[in-house]
Amino acid sequence: MDNFSYARAADVDGALRLVAAPGAQFIAGGTNLLDLMQGRVISPTRLVDISRLTGLAQIDELPDGGLRIGALVSNAATADHPRVRSAYPLLAEALLAGASPQLRNMATVGGNLLQRTRCPYFYDLGFTRCNKREPGSGCDAMDGFNRNLAILGASEQCIATNPSDMNVALAALDAVVQIQSPRGSRQQPLRDFHRLPGDTPERDTNLAADEIITAVDLPPSPFARHSHYLKVRDRASYAFALVAVAAALRMEGDLVRDARVVLGGVAAKPWIIDAAPALLEGKVLNAANLEAVAEAGLRSARPRADNAFKVELGKRAIVRALTTAARAREV
Amino acid sequence: MTKPIEPSGTSRRNFLQSAVAGAVTLPLGLRVHASDAAPSAAPPSAAPAPLQATLTLRVNGQTHELSVEPRLTLLDALREHLGLTGTKKGCGRGQCGACTVLVNGRRINSCLTLAIMHPTDDIVTIEGLADAEGGLHPIQSAFMRLDAFQCGFCTPGQICSAVALVDEHRHGPDNGRPMADAEIRDRMSGNLCRCGAYPHILTAVREALAHG
Numbered sequence: 001m002d003n004f005s006y007a008r009a010a011d012v013d014g015a016l017r018l019v020a021a022p023g024a025q026f027i028a029g030g031t032n033l034l035d036l037m038q039g040r041v042i043s044p045t046r047l048v049d050i051s052r053l054t055g056l057a058q059i060d061e062l063p064d065g066g067l068r069i070g071a072l073v074s075n076a077a078t079a080d081h082p083r084v085r086s087a088y089p090l091l092a093e094a095l096l097a098g099a100s101p102q103l104r105n106m107a108t109v110g111g112n113l114l115q116r117t118r119c120p121y122f123y124d125l126g127f128t129r130c131n132k133r134e135p136g137s138g139c140d141a142m143d144g145f146n147r148n149l150a151i152l153g154a155s156e157q158c159i160a161t162n163p164s165d166m167n168v169a170l171a172a173l174d175a176v177v178q179i180q181s182p183r184g185s186r187q188q189p190l191r192d193f194h195r196l197p198g199d200t201p202e203r204d205t206n207l208a209a210d211e212i213i214t215a216v217d218l219p220p221s222p223f224a225r226h227s228h229y230l231k232v233r234d235r236a237s238y239a240f241a242l243v244a245v246a247a248a249l250r251m252e253g254d255l256v257r258d259a260r261v262v263l264g265g266v267a268a269k270p271w272i273i274d275a276a277p278a279l280l281e282g283k284v285l286n287a288a289n290l291e292a293v294a295e296a297g298l299r300s301a302r303p304r305a306d307n308a309f310k311v312e313l314g315k316r317a318i319v320r321a322l323t324t325a326a327r328a329r330e331v
Numbered sequence: 332m333t334k335p336i337e338p339s340g341t342s343r344r345n346f347l348q349s350a351v352a353g354a355v356t357l358p359l360g361l362r363v364h365a366s367d368a369a370p371s372a373a374p375p376s377a378a379p380a381p382l383q384a385t386l387t388l389r390v391n392g393q394t395h396e397l398s399v400e401p402r403l404t405l406l407d408a409l410r411e412h413l414g415l416t417g418t419k420k421g422c423g424r425g426q427c428g429a430c431t432v433l434v435n436g437r438r439i440n441s442c443l444t445l446a447i448m449h450p451t452d453d454i455v456t457i458e459g460l461a462d463a464e465g466g467l468h469p470i471q472s473a474f475m476r477l478d479a480f481q482c483g484f485c486t487p488g489q490i491c492s493a494v495a496l497v498d499e500h501r502h503g504p505d506n507g508r509p510m511a512d513a514e515i516r517d518r519m520s521g522n523l524c525r526c527g528a529y530p531h532i533l534t535a536v537r538e539a540l541a542h543g
């Protein structure tokens with residue numbers, strides 16, 4: 001790891017001032033950042049430690065009945081929080097499916113939003129061509145080992161995936177990211193926060209260099225009783241998803257009244273199946289209706305040589321996740 | 332290289348050593364030499380002045396003061412500066428769990444955090460689990476009695492992780508609920524064992540959960 005100067009921020013305004021220096025980056029949990037620095041994928045010249053900023057490590061009730069999760073709350077504390085477990089069990093399930101207990105104790109909600117891809121060609125400097133790491137250099141993954149790379153929303157420049165489980169659940173829960181900068185505050189729906197690669201794969205998100213994530217807001221959710229996070233991976237635990245599905249339903253008897261279906265592990269962002277609510281509203285979850293959602297979700301899939309299996313896997317995972325979600329959960 | 336300091340005291344010598352031009356005072360008494368402040372005197376070809384920081388670490392109840400580079404990981408600080416080599420360096424990238432230590436009672440990978448980020452934390456390593464008379468922690472005893480290791484390299488991390496697992500269960504939202512073997516395996520999955528001692532590790536953790 002290259003050396004760097006270190007500064008600890010006392011508050012958000014101070015953090016924004018300190019990070020304005022060229023080559024500066026924030027560090028909070030550090031689990032992804034230091035891993036990338038150990039591999040020299042990135043080499044910041046200054047780290048601004050925001051891990052002890054006050055006010056951002058708490059979970060608060062919102063006036064509308066929703067929940068505000070501070071950017072510095074750990075993944076473990078979020079998953080264990082009583083309100084998250086009762087009102088947003090999908091989020092707790094997704095968080096507990098990710099990483100290891102040690103990493104969940106360190107990693108923050110804000111950092112998880114900014115987690116970089118685990119594409120091996122991005123991570124390993126032994127490969128010289130990676131448009132995300134070095135714009136314009138090319139992409140060795142395109143015709144390389146691409147078993148776990150994107151099948152949806154990729155471009156000629158990049159087929160990296162977003163590795164986060166949390167982001168998939170947040171997309172299904174209509175989460176909103178709270179952002180601050182010297183220019184003021186703004187908020188952005190989670191669905192618009194991450195970017196597809198297009199011609200600028202080096203940009204993972206729409207967060208500007210001078211901005212900081214302060215919180216993630218969850219609106220009141222009608223999905224607490226009927227939701228499921230299904231993660232399909234090579235090992236039973238502690239592995240990134242080949243395909244993941246966040247399925248959330250609002251049911252009246254046997255009829256679906258509202259639905260969210262989001263895929264993980266298949267694109268550079270949580271892949272929201274926008275057709276799902278209309279396809280399921282007022283319907284029973286029979287085989288034909290489930291199949292319709294699965295087909296709609298993977299219709300635009302463009303697999304590469306090694307990952308065509310993800311298309312069928314994704315369809316079957318959608319069917320299973322929705323079927324499991326339909327069974328009522330104890331809350 | 333390091334010496335324990337009085338709880339109330341600052342090491343005068345380290346304080347003076349760090350008080351050079353370009354030093355920046357930060358909250359919590361931390362002093363960091365700013366690299367961007369003093370390059371003018373050096374010829375362009377010279378390497379930039381080394382970045383050093385003075386920091387305190389509280390490990391196994393003892394406070395230490397160190398003068399180190401900011402890039403020093405907590406793992407390397409424990410092993411190389413404090414001589415606490417019980418904590419192992421496996422992958423150094425957060426994948427194997429051999430470096431697991433307890434920070435404020437919570438298990439973390441000490442390879443993926445900077446020593447400088449823990450000035451006010453209570454850090455416990457494998458060396459700090461036994462009681463003052465040297466009596467082993469119940470989980471250390473369980474690992475020995477149940478033969479939960481072969482080569483022993485991953486064992487300090489496994490034990491620190493198991494100590495935290497039992498504590499998380501006792502104080503967590505599922506307090507009292509029996510933990511299925513599959514869940515124990517899942518909650519220990521951040522610790523790899525290349526000898527494959529997993530069945531006995533599982534038995535030791537299961538026993539620790541039952542007897543607390």
